Amino acid sequence: MSTDDGGNPATGTAVGASPGTERRPAGGLDGAAADDLFERLRGYEGRPAAAAAHGPDPVNTVMIRHWCEALGHPVPPDGSAPATMLQVWTMAGPAGGGTGRAGPYDELLRALDEAGYTSVVATDCEQEYLRPLRPGEEIGFDAVIESVSPRKTTKLGTGYFVTTRMEVRADSEPAGTHRFRILKYRPAHRPGAGQQVRDTETGGSKPQDTASPQGKPALGKPHDSRPQDAKPQAGRPLRPRPVVNRDNAGFWEGVARGELLHQRCDDCGTPRFPWLPGCNACGSPKWTPVASAGHGTVYSYVVMHHPPFPAFDPPYAVALIELDEGVRIVSNLTGVALDGIRIGMPVELEFLRVDDELVLPVFRAAAGGGA
Amino acid sequence: MAGPALTPREGDELPPLRIPVTRTLIVSGALASRDFQDVHHDAEAAREKGSPDIFMNILTTNGLVGRYITTWAGPRAVLRKVAIRLGAPNYPGDTMALSGRVTAVTPPPAGAPGSEGATVEVAVRGANRLGAHVTGTVTVTLPAAGPGEGEAA
Numbered sequence: 001m002s003t004d005d006g007g008n009p010a011t012g013t014a015v016g017a018s019p020g021t022e023r024r025p026a027g028g029l030d031g032a033a034a035d036d037l038f039e040r041l042r043g044y045e046g047r048p049a050a051a052a053a054h055g056p057d058p059v060n061t062v063m064i065r066h067w068c069e070a071l072g073h074p075v076p077p078d079g080s081a082p083a084t085m086l087q088v089w090t091m092a093g094p095a096g097g098g099t100g101r102a103g104p105y106d107e108l109l110r111a112l113d114e115a116g117y118t119s120v121v122a123t124d125c126e127q128e129y130l131r132p133l134r135p136g137e138e139i140g141f142d143a144v145i146e147s148v149s150p151r152k153t154t155k156l157g158t159g160y161f162v163t164t165r166m167e168v169r170a171d172s173e174p175a176g177t178h179r180f181r182i183l184k185y186r187p188a189h190r191p192g193a194g195q196q197v198r199d200t201e202t203g204g205s206k207p208q209d210t211a212s213p214q215g216k217p218a219l220g221k222p223h224d225s226r227p228q229d230a231k232p233q234a235g236r237p238l239r240p241r242p243v244v245n246r247d248n249a250g251f252w253e254g255v256a257r258g259e260l261l262h263q264r265c266d267d268c269g270t271p272r273f274p275w276l277p278g279c280n281a282c283g284s285p286k287w288t289p290v291a292s293a294g295h296g297t298v299y300s301y302v303v304m305h306h307p308p309f310p311a312f313d314p315p316y317a318v319a320l321i322e323l324d325e326g327v328r329i330v331s332n333l334t335g336v337a338l339d340g341i342r343i344g345m346p347v348e349l350e351f352l353r354v355d356d357e358l359v360l361p362v363f364r365a366a367a368g369g370g371a
Numbered sequence: 372m373a374g375p376a377l378t379p380r381e382g383d384e385l386p387p388l389r390i391p392v393t394r395t396l397i398v399s400g401a402l403a404s405r406d407f408q409d410v411h412h413d414a415e416a417a418r419e420k421g422s423p424d425i426f427m428n429i430l431t432t433n434g435l436v437g438r439y440i441t442t443w444a445g446p447r448a449v450l451r452k453v454a455i456r457l458g459a460p461n462y463p464g465d466t467m468a469l470s471g472r473v474t475a476v477t478p479p480p481a482g483a484p485g486s487e488g489a490t491v492e493v494a495v496r497g498a499n500r501l502g503a504h505v506t507g508t509v510t511v512t513l514p515a516a517g518p519g520e521g522e523a524a
Contacts, residue, residue, distance in 0.1 A: 063403075070396070070403035071431060073438040074446060083450040084437030087430055091405035119420065122429040126454035308458070308502055337382060339474070 037115050041108060041148040041160060048144055049105035049164045055089040055139030059170065063088070064135070080132035086168060086176050087125070089139040105145060108162065112184040117159045124163075124181035130174050137170040146179070159185025237310035239354050248275040250289055260294065260349055260361045262327045263287040273327035294349030296323040296363065303338045317341055321363050329361070336365035378476065378489050378516055385443050385471035385493065390435060392427065392499065394463040400431030427461035432505050436495055439469045440509045444491075447514040451490065455507035465499040474508070479515075488513035 057063065059081050068075045073082055081089075112118075133139070143166035151160055166178040244252050251274070254261035264271050265279035266286035278285050301319035308314050317333040319341070333341060334352070346366035353359050390396070401411035406428045409416035417425045436455055441448065461467055475492035490512045497505040 067403040067434065070399035071434045071438055072390075073434060074441060077446050082434070082437055082441070084434045084453055085404075087433070088404045091430075093405050094407040122457065124454075124456050125429050125433050126452075127433070128452045129450055132449075314503075337474075 035151075037111070038148070038150055038160070040111060041162075044104050044108040044145045045147055046144060047104035048142065050141055050143040050166065053090070053141050053143070055141070056091075056093060057089070059089060059133045059135050059137045059139065061135050076132075078132070080134050083129040083132070083176075084127070085133070086127050086129065087178055087180075089133065090141050090166065090168065090178075105143075105164070108145060108148070109184065112160060112162075116186050117184045119157070119159075119185050121156065121183050121185070122180065123161065123183050124179070126179040128177045130176050131170070133170050133175055137175075138172075139175075140169040140172065141166050143167070152183075154183065154185070156183065157185040159183050239311045239358060239360075241358065247277050251275045254289065254291065255351070255359055255361060258351055260292040260323075260329075261289045262292065262323070262325060264290045271326045273323075273329055290325065292323050292325050292327075292349065294323075295366075296321045296347050296349070298322075298333065298341060298343050298345050298347060299328055300343060301333060301341055303341070319347075319363065321347055331360070332362045334362055334364050340365075378513070379473045379491055381473055381476055383473040385439075385473075388439050388442070388469040390467045390469065390497075392461045392463060392465040392467055394425070397425055397427045397431070397461070397463060400434065401428045404428065404430035404434065406430055422460070424462045427504075429455075429457060432457065432461070432497070435467070435469070436497070436505060436507060436509060439471065439495065440493060440511055443471070444511050444513055447486075449512045450509065451512055452510035453507065454509075455495075455505050457505055458503040459499060459501035461499055461504050462501075465501075467497045467499050467504055469495065469497045471495045471509075479512075486515050488515040 061079070064081050064085065065075060067073070067085055067088060068082065076082060109120075143164050146163045146165045147161075148163075149161035151158060161181055161183050163179065163181045166180070167174065168176045168178060242248075242252060251261055262271055262273040263275055264287060265282060265284050266288055267284035268279060268282040270279055270281040271290065272280055272287075279287065299320045299322040301317055303315050303317050304312070305315045315338055317336075317338055318330065319333040320328050320330055321333075322328045332352075333347065334350075336345075347363040348366045349361055350364050351359050352362045398412045401408070408428065410420055410422060411425055411428045414425050417423075433453060433455055436453060437450060440450065440453075471493045473491055474494045477490045477492075479487045479489060490510060493509045493511065495505070495507050495509055496503055
């Protein structure tokens with residue numbers, strides 16, 4: 001097993017947050033060559049990233065205090081290290097301190113470098129703490145390359161996610177686990193100015209609280225304490241505007257009056273939604289608008305976590321609501337914990353003022369119907 | 372900040388914490404976590420690599436999430452698990468607003484030490500002006516509640 005200098009055995013050559021949006025189309029390494037690369041990379045799954053490695057320093061009060069001061073973190077009164085320092089004890093530092101780096105991980109990163117995927121960002125960190133680390137304890141660890149993703153195109157660029165899992169020991173006792181994911185990706189061209197990145201991200205993507213599609217739990221803090229409200233942004237993206245045309249204008253006029261209207265065929269009586277010029281059942285162009293009483297049930301739903309869209313604040317629930325009048329409408333569900341949503345739960349119509357110009361019909365869990 | 376006065380309940384929101392993302396915090400956090408990557412302290416090098424400025428490293432973010440929960444839960448609480456995912460970078464001059472919501476509360480298992488209280492799962496989000504910098508889940512075991520607040524065993 002070869003040993004290379006530099007970097008951290010757990011994390012490769014860099015540890016960081018995503019450096020913004022780097023817009024770059026997938027380039028010349030696509031296609032069959034890249035698939036071959038993936039096959040090669042997969043061969044590293046299950047191989048060691050670090051073996052019988054040691055942290056360069058034992059757990060010590062100086063590093064604990066330094067770290068706490070830098071982060072504004074309270075120093076644990078019992079003298080132990082803050083749990084979230086776990087990875088710190090394994091970091092090799094610029095001189096490649098510590099021992100036990102395993103060759104396969106370096107080979108994997110080098111293969112990616114050589115294929116043009118030279119940038120790296122850390123994307124995920126999952127740690128479990130089995131017991132506190134105390135000053136004087138020696139840190140040992142082993143790490144394995146857990147998985148390599150197929151090539152993915154992300155906002156940063158195109159590349160591969162590499163996940164490692166590390167077992168950390170303190171004085172030879174299991175002390176914690178540390179799963180770490182990086183994205184090795186093709187670097188963007190140098191932006192002419194930093195502005196480019198900010199432009200694509202848009203300053204101020206936080207919606208106003210009223211735009212949040214996620215209902216506030218009953219026990220929640222008052223709206224004005226929500227952190228994302230604190231910084232009004234002139235350029236804040238608004239929720240998308242509805243496209244209003246001749247066929248659906250009546251619906252939006254109803255919303256403006258606080259009515260949720262669907263259509264009922266004058267010839268066969270079939271209700272329909274969304275608004276269409278003719279009846280799905282009999283083809284008749286004659287119809288009458290009908291206001292819903294606003295009672296319905298969840299027919300189906302999803303909870304949106306990813307990807308984030310400007311002006312939306314994930315996670316939030318998107319539901320297909322079946323109204324008592326027999327039509328279904330896609331909307332947001334509010335007033336219920338996202339894990340408390342159930343198919344069939346009763347909901348009530350309400351109107352959400354999203355911004356100065358936009359009101360939308362949404363549905364709230366009916367009393368007694370939610371978690 | 373006072374800890375949870377009573378055993379938290381599912382749906383409770385934590386007091387928010389706003390952390391100014393200063394250049395000093397980014398650099399000192401990176402170095403205190405032994406992360407010497409230039410993109411966390413050298414703006415010129417960061418620009419060379421396509422970033423508009425230096426940005427916070429994941430170890431600092433992880434530590435700030437730990438700080439947020441520890442400050443709320445009190446010094447006797449024990450972190451069990453921290454799982455985070457990064458989104459928009461934390462650049463200098465921004466502010467990260469941390470918020471949290473209790474998503475699960477589990478009473479101490481039978482046979483747990485008397486000092487051990489409920490184990491609480493908190494969904495954490497740290498937002499800056501670009502969006503969500505970090506989202507994640509923290510599991511923390513609280514100390515046993517004070518007299519009169521004890522959980523039925």
